[in-house]
Amino acid sequence: MFLSTSEHSADAKNRVSVPAGYREALRDDPYDAIYVLPHFDGPYLECGGEQFVQQYRMDIANLPRYDALRKDLEIAVIGAIRRLDFDSTGRVTLPRDFIDHAGIDGRCAFVGCDNHFQIWNADAHAARLRDVRSRLSARLADPAEAERMGGGTDLGSLLRNSESLAALLKGEKL
Amino acid sequence: MFLSTSEHSADAKNRVSVPAGYREALRDDPYDAIYVLPHFDGPYLECGGEQFVQQYRMDIANLPRYDALRKDLEIAVIGAIRRLDFDSTGRVTLPRDFIDHAGIDGRCAFVGCDNHFQIWNADAHAARLRDVRSRLSARLADPAEAERMGGGTDLGSLLRNSESLAALLKGEKL
DNA sequence: TAAATTCCCATGATATCCCATATGTTAACA
DNA sequence: TGTTAACATATGGGATATCATGGGAATTTA
Structure with a gap:
C-alpha cells in the first residue's frame, strides 16, 4: 500500500528519489520499476507497480474491441504510461514531457493513494490539498x-x- | 505488451527506428519483423506482431463466408497488411503508399496500445492526443x-x- | 546500366550505471 | 541524559553502455 505524502527534489538530470516506503510496497514486482501515467484529468503523474498497469489493461480489455471509449483509453492511458526503472539508489528519471505535464520545477510531492500514488508539483499539491x-x-x-x-x-x-x-x-x- | 509513446524520424530512405521496447515485445515472434496496416479508420498505420495478424484473421474467419462485411475486411485488412522486416539496427522501411496514407513527413509518433501499436504523423498525433x-x-x-x-x-x-x-x-x- | 533496396559500419545523443557525499534517524554507550 | 556510532535514506557528479540515426558499399531489380 502506498501511504502518506512526502516531498523530494528533482535534480539537474530530472532524477527523483522514490520514497523508501513506496519502494517497499513494490518489493514483489517483476521489475524494479514504477509505471507512470501523465494523467488526462490534471497536471499530475499517476504511478504504481505491476498491479496499477494490469488494472488499466483489464478495464480496457473488458470494453468491446471497436468501442470508441476503448480506443481513447488505449491512446491516453496505455500509450501514455511509461515504465521508469530504478537506479541503484532508488531514483527514477522523469522524461521531459512528464515534467512539463506536471509542471515540476525542483520540489515535487509524492502522494500515496493506496494502490497507486501521484506525483505533483509541490506547490500545486499544497494548493489542491487546501481545496480538497x-x-x-x-x-x-x-x-x-x-x-x-x-x-x-x-x-x-x-x-x-x-x-x-x-x-x-x-x-x-x- | 506495447507501452508508451515515442517519436522517431523517418530518414531520406523512409527508414524509421522501431522503439527498442517494442522490439523487445516482439522477441518471441517467428519473424524479426512487424506487420503494418494502413488503417481504414484514419491517417495512421496500425502495427503489431504475429498475434496482431492472427486476431484479424480470427475476426474475419468468424463471419459467414459470403458475408459482405467479410469480403470488405478481407480486402481492406488482409489485403492491405504488409510485413516489414527489421534491419540490423532495428529499423523498417516504410513503403511510399504507407507514408502517404499516414501523411508522414519527417517526425512520426509510435503509440503503444497493449497488443498493437500505431504510427502517426507526429503533429497529427499531438493534436489527436489533446482531443482524446x-x-x-x-x-x-x-x-x-x-x-x-x-x-x-x-x-x-x-x-x-x-x-x-x-x-x-x-x-x-x- | 540506372535505380532502388538491403546490408554494414560510424557517430552523436541520451539514458543508465556506479561511486562519493550529505542528511537525518535509530541505537548503543558512557 | 548527553554523546557518539551505525545505519538508512537522499542527493550530486562522472564513467559507461545503449539507442537512434546518418552515410556508404554491396546486392538486387527493372
Missing part, C-alpha cells in the same frame, strides 16, 4: 453525502457476521 | 460514464491484492 479539504468539509454538511462517505461496509461487523467472507479468506471462491 | 484527453476528462465528470471506465473495487480483489488487509481480517496484528 474545504470541499470535503462542505460535503459533510449534506447528510446524503456524509452517508456516501462512510456508508461502506464496517470491517468489524463484517468479520463478526459474514460466513461468506470467512469462506473467502479460506481461499474458497465466491 | 479532453474528451476523457469530460467523461469523468459524468458519474455514469466514470462507472463505465472503472467500477469500484470489490472486496474479493481487494483481499487478493492486499496481504495486510487479509492479515487484519484473520485477526493478526499488523
Whole structure:
C-alpha cells in the first residue's frame, strides 16, 4: 500500500528519489520499476507497480474491441504510461514531457493513494490539498453525502457476521 | 505488451527506428519483423506482431463466408497488411503508399496500445492526443460514464491484492 | 546500366550505471 | 541524559553502455 505524502527534489538530470516506503510496497514486482501515467484529468503523474498497469489493461480489455471509449483509453492511458526503472539508489528519471505535464520545477510531492500514488508539483499539491479539504468539509454538511462517505461496509461487523467472507479468506471462491 | 509513446524520424530512405521496447515485445515472434496496416479508420498505420495478424484473421474467419462485411475486411485488412522486416539496427522501411496514407513527413509518433501499436504523423498525433484527453476528462465528470471506465473495487480483489488487509481480517496484528 | 533496396559500419545523443557525499534517524554507550 | 556510532535514506557528479540515426558499399531489380 502506498501511504502518506512526502516531498523530494528533482535534480539537474530530472532524477527523483522514490520514497523508501513506496519502494517497499513494490518489493514483489517483476521489475524494479514504477509505471507512470501523465494523467488526462490534471497536471499530475499517476504511478504504481505491476498491479496499477494490469488494472488499466483489464478495464480496457473488458470494453468491446471497436468501442470508441476503448480506443481513447488505449491512446491516453496505455500509450501514455511509461515504465521508469530504478537506479541503484532508488531514483527514477522523469522524461521531459512528464515534467512539463506536471509542471515540476525542483520540489515535487509524492502522494500515496493506496494502490497507486501521484506525483505533483509541490506547490500545486499544497494548493489542491487546501481545496480538497474545504470541499470535503462542505460535503459533510449534506447528510446524503456524509452517508456516501462512510456508508461502506464496517470491517468489524463484517468479520463478526459474514460466513461468506470467512469462506473467502479460506481461499474458497465466491 | 506495447507501452508508451515515442517519436522517431523517418530518414531520406523512409527508414524509421522501431522503439527498442517494442522490439523487445516482439522477441518471441517467428519473424524479426512487424506487420503494418494502413488503417481504414484514419491517417495512421496500425502495427503489431504475429498475434496482431492472427486476431484479424480470427475476426474475419468468424463471419459467414459470403458475408459482405467479410469480403470488405478481407480486402481492406488482409489485403492491405504488409510485413516489414527489421534491419540490423532495428529499423523498417516504410513503403511510399504507407507514408502517404499516414501523411508522414519527417517526425512520426509510435503509440503503444497493449497488443498493437500505431504510427502517426507526429503533429497529427499531438493534436489527436489533446482531443482524446479532453474528451476523457469530460467523461469523468459524468458519474455514469466514470462507472463505465472503472467500477469500484470489490472486496474479493481487494483481499487478493492486499496481504495486510487479509492479515487484519484473520485477526493478526499488523 | 540506372535505380532502388538491403546490408554494414560510424557517430552523436541520451539514458543508465556506479561511486562519493550529505542528511537525518535509530541505537548503543558512557 | 548527553554523546557518539551505525545505519538508512537522499542527493550530486562522472564513467559507461545503449539507442537512434546518418552515410556508404554491396546486392538486387527493372
